[in-house]
Amino acid sequence: MPRIPRIGRDRNDDEGQPERPEDRDVRDAAQASPPSIFHDEPASAEPTVVHPAASAPAEPEDDLGWEEPATAAPEPAQAEAPKREPIVAPGFAVMGAGKEADAPKRVSVVNEPPVDPTDEYAWHTGLVRPHGMPDAVEFIDVHKAFGRNKILRGLNMGLPEGKISMILGPSGTGKSVCIKHMVGLLYPDQGDVLVHGESVPNMPDDDLFEMRKKFGVLFQDGALFGSMNVFDNVAFPLRQHTDKAEEEIVATVSSRLDEVGLGFAGDKFPNELSGGMRKRAGFARALVLDPDIVLFDEPDSGLDPVRTALLGELIQEIHEEVMQQRQESGGPLPAFTLITHDIMTARRVAEHISVLWKGRIVESGPAEELFNSDNAFVRQFLSGESQGPLGME
Numbered sequence: 001m002p003r004i005p006r007i008g009r010d011r012n013d014d015e016g017q018p019e020r021p022e023d024r025d026v027r028d029a030a031q032a033s034p035p036s037i038f039h040d041e042p043a044s045a046e047p048t049v050v051h052p053a054a055s056a057p058a059e060p061e062d063d064l065g066w067e068e069p070a071t072a073a074p075e076p077a078q079a080e081a082p083k084r085e086p087i088v089a090p091g092f093a094v095m096g097a098g099k100e101a102d103a104p105k106r107v108s109v110v111n112e113p114p115v116d117p118t119d120e121y122a123w124h125t126g127l128v129r130p131h132g133m134p135d136a137v138e139f140i141d142v143h144k145a146f147g148r149n150k151i152l153r154g155l156n157m158g159l160p161e162g163k164i165s166m167i168l169g170p171s172g173t174g175k176s177v178c179i180k181h182m183v184g185l186l187y188p189d190q191g192d193v194l195v196h197g198e199s200v201p202n203m204p205d206d207d208l209f210e211m212r213k214k215f216g217v218l219f220q221d222g223a224l225f226g227s228m229n230v231f232d233n234v235a236f237p238l239r240q241h242t243d244k245a246e247e248e249i250v251a252t253v254s255s256r257l258d259e260v261g262l263g264f265a266g267d268k269f270p271n272e273l274s275g276g277m278r279k280r281a282g283f284a285r286a287l288v289l290d291p292d293i294v295l296f297d298e299p300d301s302g303l304d305p306v307r308t309a310l311l312g313e314l315i316q317e318i319h320e321e322v323m324q325q326r327q328e329s330g331g332p333l334p335a336f337t338l339i340t341h342d343i344m345t346a347r348r349v350a351e352h353i354s355v356l357w358k359g360r361i362v363e364s365g366p367a368e369e370l371f372n373s374d375n376a377f378v379r380q381f382l383s384g385e386s387q388g389p390l391g392m393e
């Protein structure tokens with residue numbers, strides 16, 4: 001049985017923490033990593049591998065595999081007029097069926113200024129707008145600190161099944177920390193994280209190991225193993241976590257590589273690929289075990305606007321495809337969750353948005369409703385304005 005990393009369960013500070021999985025080499029990762037979780041380690045940091053083709057690496061061909069974008073212009077957000085929900089006074093009431101539904105319900109006037117502008121949670125209505133689907137992942141009053149640095153401070157958040165959702169929020173607010181809680185690489189100091197209704201922090205190691213098979217994770221830069229070619233990188237979870245015959249592995253990997261437009265690149269090494277190609281290879285690897293939940297940590301970082309738009313389209317296409325398969329097979333509908341700072345990507349791709357700030361949700365709900373929110377923070381963040389509650393602090 002592979003060793004399950006239990007990061008941050010006993011200690012909260014950086015000093016003296018157990019060795020992080022990110023720091024392990026490929027062999028350790030093979031033993032310790034969940035099936036499709038590959039840590040946020042740029043290929044360039046991997047040990048140098050001399051490969052015939054790598055001795056004089058060709059300039060990465062950025063355009064390989066990409067077709068011309070149909071258009072980079074954003075789709076109209078919705079066909080029908082957005083449904084506006086009443087806004088509640090900051091810090092008081094929550095509508096819908098969220099965990100805060102027991103809070104006193106004091107519905108106030110739309111655009112009411114914050115009760116106390118010096119209150120750092122003045123804009124956190126915590127409004128949970130109904131999305132009509134069960135949650136694949138739920139954070140229930142989660143608190144997490146590293147030493148004195150309190151990152152999650154009472155986080156209540158749901159990520160719906162069958163949707164592409166996004167967690168948006170300022171830098172350093174704890175978005176990546178959320179991903180690590182979902183897959184059991186970090187544990188809450190307080191509160192609970194549920195995946196398909198099961199508590200991750202309370203899972204025995206064997207169950208945790210199985211639970212991780214539900215996830216595919218695409219970390220920034222694809223986090224490919226630099227010592228393996230693209231084919232072997234994508235085949236890695238299948239070889240580690242299934243008993244599939246090599247013939248079946250070849251068929252699965254080839255089909256996943258074709259899907260992401262890298263059918264021709266199986267024998268290339270990560271250092272021969274452009275950033276966009278590495279991300280697509282990482283995406284193919286994240287999908288190879290048919291996960292129920294796919295997590296993308298800033299998939300658009302380092303990509304130009306056109307490649308970003310194309311990656312967004314690819315995510316939508318594959319989500320739709322998996323939706324159809326699951327509707328036919330009856331399995332859980334796929335929950336794709338992206339962490340991004342790119343508002344254009346959010347406008348184009350997101351069906352559900354959670355805005356995270358200071359360790360709590362400001363508002364969450366269907367994307368078109370969030371883009372039409374009357375909350376000044378949400379409005380500022382989703383329009384990228386310099387004026388508003390969010391400053392440089």
Ligand SMILES: Nc1ncnc2c1ncn2[C@@H]1O[C@H](COP(=O)(O)OP(=O)(O)OP(=O)(O)O)[C@@H](O)[C@H]1O
Pocket residue numbers: 012013014146149151169170171172173174175176177178
């Ligand atoms: N293992 C750890 N030990 C100590 N501090 C940590 C650890 N992991 C994360 N942090 C801290 O938690 C905070 C939130 O980090 P996180 O990476 O989740 O932010 P983020 O919202 O994803 O930011 P960005 O958008 O810039 O990527 C940061 O201050 C980070 O330094």
